[in-house]
Amino acid sequence: MTEIEFQKNFSQLQYHLYTSPLPHVSNLHPHQKTIHAFFMLDHLREELQRKNESTLKTVNDFNLPEELHVYHSLYPLDQRQEKSIKIFGYPSWVYKSVCSVDGRVYCLRRIEGFRLTNEIAMSTIENWRRIRHANIVSIREAFTTKAFGDHSLVFVYDYHPLSQTLFDKHFSSSSLQANNLPQSGGTGVVVPETVLWSYITQLASAIKTIHSSGLAARMIEPTKILSTNKNRIRINCCGIMDMLTFDGGKNIHHFQQEDLIHFGQLIISLACNSLSSVLNLPKSIDYISRHYSPDFKNVILYLLNKPTPTKSVDKVIAMIGPRILHEINSVHHYNDFLESELSQELENGRLVRLLCKFGFINERPEFDMDPSWSETGDRYLIKLFRDYVFHQVDENGYPVVDMAHVLMCLNKLDAGVDERIMLVSRDEQSCLIVSYKEIKNCIDSAFRDLSRRK
């Protein structure tokens, strides 16, 4: 399916189901709530919806193999059609794909035209598979294939929907600036120092885990670091270079030292908002001294120092200690925020379960001829309660469509409160005074009754 067909077949989801609260209702009493209090924040919902949509996207591309090892439904993720061989020495392609073994979505990276001659190289992936880190894209497996009509090597990674490379995030729209250092009299920094400290902390943590496992990342570069969430980054493509240039681990110390230098170059490029800033270090450091804190400059200078036997990521971690505490604090705050948003939806799950029970009980066709089912006793009460919640009309006979009323009734029902309400029959000939507690008992017993009938 093409992108246009996809748009046609799946009508756009309405992200903004509710407008934000108006100013005059924002000052509520403690016991009052607006409709927004029952749902997660719009922007969070929208982000999750978009991620789901992009995870489900499919395409009918006859140039792609239908099946590849245990993977199918390949969907290309490359945004740029021109293939650069700068990073791997071979053209590489990225696909989203579904695994037929566990049904999950993965990201496949194909290295085109690579013929594996040394089988032992495959074993390097085992070391990488053992690494689980919040700032590293996890690798699952690697295999060779001729499904594309050539000898290709495919690496399977966790899929992070809608992720962006740091290059796309910070350098793509600024290609003009990419060749020039920002002017000293400019409006100030492009990437705030707090964001850069967060990047430094996350990358240092990932590199520490990699180096402690006797490995080297060899991928600290803007197109191979993914931004998967707000300020959340992950090193991508780990393990590929170890396989493409297999040396049995002889040069690992050299590659680890290179990691630190590339780390420094990445941060300097982000701080100066220019990929070429590493070519003119004195000018770049001067810019950083004027716009960022001395601590920040010292970390960069340390990272860019010539390799020595004592230069290590541990020293970087010691230098950035206080910033790590700040990062932990921010992460805990964000965690609290997400937990509170999640709890809003938890309430909705409860209400959906209640609505499902209503759906099971009311208007069952097989009991149409059985007046004892819905027209008497408990079931009759449930039917009247359903009318009370959903089918009320105003004094002019117009339907009352009031979500707050529905939510209030369902919440009181779920809690089984003692409050009493008056239920009126449709012909208005009889009325019943019952408590939510009694109705709750009726629903539970009717549902139990249904579940038992097999």
Ligand SMILES: Nc1ncnc2c1ncn2[C@@H]1O[C@H](COP(=O)(O)OP(=O)(O)OP(=O)(O)O)[C@@H](O)[C@H]1O
């Ligand atoms: N694990 C992943 N999960 C989800 N999306 C990914 C993953 N890895 C890469 N992508 C996406 O695939 C696209 C292409 O990635 P790639 O690494 O090829 O970047 P690139 O900028 O095209 O680099 P190159 O110039 O080396 O091809 C990017 O938009 C990236 O966000």
